[in-house]
Amino acid sequence: MAAERPTGHTAAPAPSAPGASPASLAAGLADERVDHRFKALPPDAEGLTVGALAAERRNLFTGGFTTPVLALSAESVAHNLDLLETYAERHGLAFAPHGKTSMSPQLFVDQLKRGAWGITAAVPHQARVYRAYGIGRIFLANELVDAVALRWLAGEMTADPDFRFVCYVDSVRGVELMEAALGAAGATRPVDVVVELGAGEGARTGARTEADCAAVADAVAAAGSLRLVGVAGYEGEVPDADPERVRAWLRRLVGLAASFDAAGRFSGAEEIVVSAGGSAWFDAVADVFAEIPELSVPVLKLLRSGAYVSHDDGHYKHLTPFNRVPEEGALEPAFRLWAQVVSRPSGEQAFLNAGKRDAAYDLDLPEAQVVRSGRDGSVRPATGVTVTGLSDQHTWVRTDEGVELEVGDWVGMGLSHPCTSFDKWQLIPLVEADGTVSDYIRTFF
Numbered sequence: 001m002a003a004e005r006p007t008g009h010t011a012a013p014a015p016s017a018p019g020a021s022p023a024s025l026a027a028g029l030a031d032e033r034v035d036h037r038f039k040a041l042p043p044d045a046e047g048l049t050v051g052a053l054a055a056e057r058r059n060l061f062t063g064g065f066t067t068p069v070l071a072l073s074a075e076s077v078a079h080n081l082d083l084l085e086t087y088a089e090r091h092g093l094a095f096a097p098h099g100k101t102s103m104s105p106q107l108f109v110d111q112l113k114r115g116a117w118g119i120t121a122a123v124p125h126q127a128r129v130y131r132a133y134g135i136g137r138i139f140l141a142n143e144l145v146d147a148v149a150l151r152w153l154a155g156e157m158t159a160d161p162d163f164r165f166v167c168y169v170d171s172v173r174g175v176e177l178m179e180a181a182l183g184a185a186g187a188t189r190p191v192d193v194v195v196e197l198g199a200g201e202g203a204r205t206g207a208r209t210e211a212d213c214a215a216v217a218d219a220v221a222a223a224g225s226l227r228l229v230g231v232a233g234y235e236g237e238v239p240d241a242d243p244e245r246v247r248a249w250l251r252r253l254v255g256l257a258a259s260f261d262a263a264g265r266f267s268g269a270e271e272i273v274v275s276a277g278g279s280a281w282f283d284a285v286a287d288v289f290a291e292i293p294e295l296s297v298p299v300l301k302l303l304r305s306g307a308y309v310s311h312d313d314g315h316y317k318h319l320t321p322f323n324r325v326p327e328e329g330a331l332e333p334a335f336r337l338w339a340q341v342v343s344r345p346s347g348e349q350a351f352l353n354a355g356k357r358d359a360a361y362d363l364d365l366p367e368a369q370v371v372r373s374g375r376d377g378s379v380r381p382a383t384g385v386t387v388t389g390l391s392d393q394h395t396w397v398r399t400d401e402g403v404e405l406e407v408g409d410w411v412g413m414g415l416s417h418p419c420t421s422f423d424k425w426q427l428i429p430l431v432e433a434d435g436t437v438s439d440y441i442r443t444f445f
Helices: 022-031 050-055 074-090 105-113 124-132 147-159 172-184 210-221 243-262 282-289 315-319
Strands: 069-073 119-121 137-143 164-169 191-196 226-232 272-276 299-303 335-346 349-352 367-372 379-381 385-390 395-399 410-414 427-431 437-442
Touching: 022 050, 022 105, 050 437, 069 074, 074 105, 074 427, 105 119, 105 437, 119 124, 124 137, 124 147, 147 164, 147 172, 164 172, 164 210, 164 226, 172 191, 172 210, 172 226, 191 210, 191 272, 210 226, 210 243, 226 243, 243 272, 243 282, 272 282, 282 299, 367 385, 395 410
Parallel strands: 069 427, 119 137, 137 164, 164 191, 191 226, 226 272, 272 299
Antiparallel strands: 069 335, 335 349, 335 410, 349 395, 367 379, 367 410, 385 395, 427 437
16 A cells, blocks of 8 residues: 655654653654655655655665765764774763764664763754753753753753753853853752863863863852853864874863862762863873873763764864774764766866755865766766865866766765764765665754
């Protein structure tokens, strides 16, 4: 019997009742209907649920998908998830991967299944998405001073006594704003905060000196709606970062935690949070966090890397710590953007039907990797095919003399920067090595 195909726009199903698990809430995404909102999906799948379409296990190239289409390798994603799980375990680290990379509840569930402590967010909207899909521990890597967001947070913490939330503070003024907003909201539990140590002069956020950090900690101690539970920061912003400078800053962070503990600043905390770790220097974080001395209560050594889930073929391919410690393993790039040759005006130039609306371009241009013949489906390396630019809806391609590339061929491209690859696609085919689409990854940006 054919699947029911209702007509008209069908909104995303609302997550189910509070208390449901992240896995059950994410599973509900399979009930969403496929329609015009989702780029590249087969037109003849209109009205099917995402789950029903996934069950058909269509082929990305012959199953009715239109170009451009972004594919996420099922095998590479699973490999990357497993690798960071074992890395964190081996180095005694807790892990709260930064969810802003994918904003995908399905991938959050996969990370939690592999031992993640919780999920990191950057802004209130992301935290709201996490809570809608049952995430019970959120680390917000920013100072939260929005009164509306703080009112929402107070309500969440009152409604769910098991919900754990931690965020940065890096200024006395920020503490004052948080205290006022939480007091006005009638907060029933104190919000846990960590003092952010800035990575240096001219870096991004964070209190610049240990004295500045102490002043922020004093303000927290005077605020009845906040509780100081640790210190944190982002080593990726260390100016002129190299292994020595990054490790020196991380040792400052550890020293700050030890001095705060010795001064009794963490009274009331059941554990002391010490957190750092982007996707470029987590080897240094592992090394230095291994040196954390015994403190008055257990220490939660919290790593926050996020881009690893898909890795990439550009920025993180060059920056990943696994280049420095190959014996620990290697991440695999999981994204490939497929676009079609729609114009071949000369022997040296071609244009594909993907552009800035489809491909990340903020760090590097896409990299042509393979060509799939529009005539017989055969696949060959994209030797002599170079992406030179992007328009809104076109990829500019230069070809070497004699390179075969014709209108109708598909070009598979690697991408740089996972964070700006995920956010251009609301529903991304998860593709097995033989081209079978086994699932669809929903994002919420």
